Amino acid sequence: MKLAIKLAFRNLIGAGLRTWLNVIVLSFSFVLIIAAKGILVGWDRQAKRDMTSWEIGGGQYWNENYDPYDAFTLIDAHAPVPSEFSPEIEAGDMVPVLITQGTIYPEGRMQSILIKGISPEQTLLELPTYKLDTLPGSIPAIIGSNMANANKLEAGDYVTIRWRDANGTFDAAEICITGIFTTNVPTVDVAQVWLPLESLQSMLLMPGEATVLTFRDREINRIGVAGWKLMSYEALVSDVEEMIRTKSVGQSVFYTILLLLALLAIFDTQVLSIFRRQKEIGTYVALGYTRREVVGLFTVEGAMHAVLAAVVGAIYGIPLLYWLSKTGISLGTSSADYGFAIADTMYPVYSGSLVVGTTLVVLLATTVVSYWPSRRIAKMNPTEALRGKIQ
Amino acid sequence: MENNFIIQTEKLTKRFPMGKGEFTALKGIDLGLGTGEFTGLVGPSGSGKTTLLNIIGSLDTPSEGKVIVLDHSIGSLTAKEAARLRKEQLGFIFQSYNLLAVHTVYENVEFPLLLLGFPAGERRKMVMDALEWVGLTDKVKQKPPQLSGGECQRVAIARAMVKKPSIVIADEPTANLDAANSHNILQTMVRLNSELKTTFLFATHDEKVISYLKRKIYLLDGKVDKDEIVSN
Ligand SMILES: Nc1ncnc2c1ncn2[C@@H]1O[C@H](COP(=O)(O)OP(=O)(O)OP(=O)(O)O)[C@@H](O)[C@H]1O
Ligand SMILES: [Mg+2]
Numbered sequence: 001m002k003l004a005i006k007l008a009f010r011n012l013i014g015a016g017l018r019t020w021l022n023v024i025v026l027s028f029s030f031v032l033i034i035a036a037k038g039i040l041v042g043w044d045r046q047a048k049r050d051m052t053s054w055e056i057g058g059g060q061y062w063n064e065n066y067d068p069y070d071a072f073t074l075i076d077a078h079a080p081v082p083s084e085f086s087p088e089i090e091a092g093d094m095v096p097v098l099i100t101q102g103t104i105y106p107e108g109r110m111q112s113i114l115i116k117g118i119s120p121e122q123t124l125l126e127l128p129t130y131k132l133d134t135l136p137g138s139i140p141a142i143i144g145s146n147m148a149n150a151n152k153l154e155a156g157d158y159v160t161i162r163w164r165d166a167n168g169t170f171d172a173a174e175i176c177i178t179g180i181f182t183t184n185v186p187t188v189d190v191a192q193v194w195l196p197l198e199s200l201q202s203m204l205l206m207p208g209e210a211t212v213l214t215f216r217d218r219e220i221n222r223i224g225v226a227g228w229k230l231m232s233y234e235a236l237v238s239d240v241e242e243m244i245r246t247k248s249v250g251q252s253v254f255y256t257i258l259l260l261l262a263l264l265a266i267f268d269t270q271v272l273s274i275f276r277r278q279k280e281i282g283t284y285v286a287l288g289y290t291r292r293e294v295v296g297l298f299t300v301e302g303a304m305h306a307v308l309a310a311v312v313g314a315i316y317g318i319p320l321l322y323w324l325s326k327t328g329i330s331l332g333t334s335s336a337d338y339g340f341a342i343a344d345t346m347y348p349v350y351s352g353s354l355v356v357g358t359t360l361v362v363l364l365a366t367t368v369v370s371y372w373p374s375r376r377i378a379k380m381n382p383t384e385a386l387r388g389k390i391q
Numbered sequence: 392m393e394n395n396f397i398i399q400t401e402k403l404t405k406r407f408p409m410g411k412g413e414f415t416a417l418k419g420i421d422l423g424l425g426t427g428e429f430t431g432l433v434g435p436s437g438s439g440k441t442t443l444l445n446i447i448g449s450l451d452t453p454s455e456g457k458v459i460v461l462d463h464s465i466g467s468l469t470a471k472e473a474a475r476l477r478k479e480q481l482g483f484i485f486q487s488y489n490l491l492a493v494h495t496v497y498e499n500v501e502f503p504l505l506l507l508g509f510p511a512g513e514r515r516k517m518v519m520d521a522l523e524w525v526g527l528t529d530k531v532k533q534k535p536p537q538l539s540g541g542e543c544q545r546v547a548i549a550r551a552m553v554k555k556p557s558i559v560i561a562d563e564p565t566a567n568l569d570a571a572n573s574h575n576i577l578q579t580m581v582r583l584n585s586e587l588k589t590t591f592l593f594a595t596h597d598e599k600v601i602s603y604l605k606r607k608i609y610l611l612d613g614k615v616d617k618d619e620i621v622s623n
Contacts (some may be wrong), residue, residue, distance in 0.1 A: 003505050014493020283489040286450060287550075288478025288506050290470045383445045386485070 001300075004293075008301035012308070015269075022269060022305050026262040026362065027313035029255055033358050035321055036251045038348035039329060040244055046184070046343050047240045053126045054185040056236045057095070058218030061228040063211050066099075068187075071114070074101050075164075078209045082225050085213060093217065095122045096210035098200050102163035104193065106151040113147075114192040115163055117200025124216050127188065131179030132196045139199050142179040144189025155180050161193065166205040173203065184343045259362070262309075263369045270302050270373040281377055282386030291382065295374045302370020306363040324348050396423040397557060397590055398447055402456035405442050405613075416442045418613040419456065424592065426557075429584045431593035433601055434610035440594035441562055443610070447592065448481055448560045449473040461557055478506050482551030482589075484561035488543040490535040490550070496522070497531040500549045507554060521553035525579055541572030548576065552583055558590045565597050577603045 012019050052058075066077035081089070081096050088094040098117040103110050118125075120132040132140045138158055153159060155177050162172040175193065183189055201207050215222075218233045274281070284294045328345035405417040416439045424430055432440040445451040446458055449465050450473075458465040461480050468476065477483075482503075490499050500521050504514045522528045525545035535543055544564060551559050561580075565573035581603055584591050593600060601607060609617035 006505075010498070011491075011493055279487070279489055280491065283485075283491070285474070286448070286477060286483040286485075286489075287503055288474050290474040292470070293474070382450045383441075386450070386489070 004297050004300045005304070007297060008304050011301050012304050018269060019305070019308070022262065022265045023308040023312055025265055026305055026309035026366070027317070029259040029262050030309055030313040030358065030362055031317035031320065032255045032258060034317065034350060034355060035324065035348065036255055037248075037354055037358070038321065038325070038350040039346055040248055040251065041351065041354065042325075042347045042349040043342070044240065044244045045349055046346065048237050050184045050343070051237060051240065054183050054188050055125065055214070056233065057124055057214040058216050059222070059233045060215070060231045060236060061213040061225065062231050064227050064229050066211050071101050074099055074114075074211070077211050078206055079227050080208045081210050081213065082228065084225070088215065092123060094213055094215045095119060095124045096197065097212045097214065098197060098204070098206065098209060099211040100163055100200070100204055102161050104151065105160045105162070106153055111151065111191065113161070115161060115200060116192055116194050117197040118194055119197045124214065126183070127194060128179050128181050129194065132194065134178055136176040136178060138174040138176040139195055140178040141175040141193045141195050142181060143177060143193050145180055145182045146186065146189045147192060148177070148180045150191075153177055153180075163203060165203065171203065259365065263365055266302055266305050266366060267369040267373060270298065270370050273298065274373055274376055278380070278385045278388045281380060282382050285382040286386065291378045291380065295371070295377045298374040298377060299367060299371040302374070303363060303367040305370075306366035309362070310359055321348070321350055325350065395425050396459070397426050397461055398422070398424040398592070399459045400447075400456065403443075403446065403453050403458055404455040405439070405446060405451070406454045416613050420615055422608065422615065424590060426590055427584065427588045428606055429581065429591045429604060430606040430608060431595050431600060431604040432610055433595060433607050434616070435596065438610040439613045440610055444560050444562050444592065444594050448483060449476050478503070479554075480557045482554070482556040482559040484544070484547050484551050484559060484564045486563040486566045488535070488540075488547045490543055490546055492535050494534070495531065496527060496533050496535070496538070496546050499535070499546055500553050503550060503554045517553055521549040524552060524583060525549045540567050541569075541575060544568060544572070544576050545579065548579060552587070552589070555587055556589065558592060560592050562594045563597070564593065565595070565600055570599065573597070573599045
């Protein structure tokens with residue numbers, strides 16, 4: 001094997017330009033696969049990190065009637081916070097949020113929104129709820145920058161909101177925007193306002209009630225509580241994972257084509273080699289190789305394209321990928337369009353397993369396309385190969 | 392077969408499939424060659440010289456009859472055993488040199504030693520010795536495309552001889568060479584034959600080669616026509 005590698009290396013380098021063309025194309029697919037996958041990994045991490053810190057913590061309990069995709073269920077999706085959670089809430093490890101549907105009237109227009117109540121003292125989520133801890137004469141409220149832009153609201157603005165209380169009676173009040181925050185998580189930003197929990201509870205006539213309970217610790221084994229549905233962290237991020245999976249399929253179509261092109265070029269080189277190098281094949285046999293060993297030699301030679309491609313790819317790929325991971329990649333989309341937590345700039349993450357895995361896949365694929373045509377050698381008659389007469 | 396032959400054939404017949412029928416290239420060859428011979432198969436084109444060399448060289452197998460080379464029965468060797476026989480005991484020289492074009496002269500000569508797994512230090516000495524036999528020590532770093540035909544064939548001889556094989560098989564080794572180079576090559580081989588006691592078996596219809604042979608086996612139409620030992 002060592003000898004085969006040595007010989008294959010000599011032959012491959014000896015073949016000159018053709019080798020380098022193959023190697024460069026293969027290295028492109030190499031670097032592209034790692035870059036593309038790295039972006040998705042980075043995206044996945046960033047989305048989960050942002051969701052964790054802004055919205056879902058280590059998981060949530062949902063009121064059994066709560067369905068985030070159906071705003072009309074909010075009428076019934078509230079219940080008193082179970083008393084067994086009191087210690088956790090007091091320790092700051094659980095945050096109750098009350099949610100209802102309402103309407104906002106910025107500059108005489110009107111827009112349907114969600115009104116969410118959250119404790120101003122909480123620190124579990126990154127929401128700047130401490131800005132709710134003021135007395136501006138109206139109800140203090142914080143909103144995300146997306147919401148602010150969409151409704152031309154600024155900090156210090158007063159605006160009217162309307163809602164229905166527990167009895168179904170409409171009521172309205174003025175809120176004061178005391179803070180505007182910027183987040184990548186649209187589900188805490190788009191079309192919603194955050195008020196102090198106690199204010200919202202009294203507005204709705206639902207003292208001590210909540211819709212969602214977000215907790216900090218992902219690891220604790222939690223049990224079900226009557227009337228509340230346990231939503232594990234995994235379940236809450238499954239949408240992100242689903243989207244990443246979809247993206248990854250779309251991506252792989254692209255780089256699989258590039259990889260196939262590179263493999264085709266190598267396949268072609270192998271087929272050509274076997275026709276053009278018959279005398280050489282015969283010579284190897286005369287010098288004491290079995291035909292199987294010659295098949296092995298040609299396969300190693302073809303597969304070595306992948307090794308060289310890894311080296312060449314590393315030469316320009318490592319600086320390039322490093323630079324990308326530092327400066328990030330702008331995808332030119334906003335998180336609000338996606339409805340997912342997407343940062344404006346993505347920082348790709350390249351794990352060791354990604355690099356090693358990609359290398360192995362490319363090496364394996366290259367070995368297969370190298371071996372495939374080489375099998376013919378095993379059927380060659382060495383005396384005819386020596387004369388170079390096989391058609 | 393109890394004797395001192397290192398190559399022996401008995402009723403060797405070789406048939407090739409041709410169209411729907413068969414073509415008989417060798418028709419019952421009986422031969423025996425001893426150690427250190429400098430022998431040639433001589434005959435017109437198509438008489439079966441190459442076919443016989445290939446079988447003796449274990450690159451092909453007989454259709455019928457026995458072929459014993461260095462106590463190995465060629466017809467019954469596995470592919471692996473045949474490869475091993477070639478690797479350890481046989482050297483080949485071809486009409487068109489068959490050097491590895493992308494390898495240097497040194498690497499070409501080193502090749503058989505790599506196959507045999509000699510350690511680097513020993514390899515180096517053996518390669519340089521072999522290159523000295525053929526007078527090419529100043530061309531070690533060149534590659535075959537940069538050499539003349541005569542130089543290429545000398546590299547090929549060095550490659551065939553470097554492992555000191557028992558038998559060297561040379562099929563028309565001078566066919567691509569001019570007279571001066573042919574004589575040079577042949578003198579080299581005569582010298583190695585007498586110094587190393589290597590058995591040489593040629594196939595040729597070149598008069599220059601024939602004039603150096605110590606034994607001429609004339610083939611005609613797949614049969615031995617005449618077997619002539621040159622007395623000197
Ligand atoms: N693989 C083969 N299939 C069919 N016929 C073959 C094959 N190899 C050789 N022959 C035939 O066997 C005969 C002997 O061929 P061989 O090559 O041994 O001749 P040769 O004496 O070496 O001739 P030359 O001097 O031209 O090299 C020829 O008629 C040739 O056509
Ligand atoms: Mg011939």
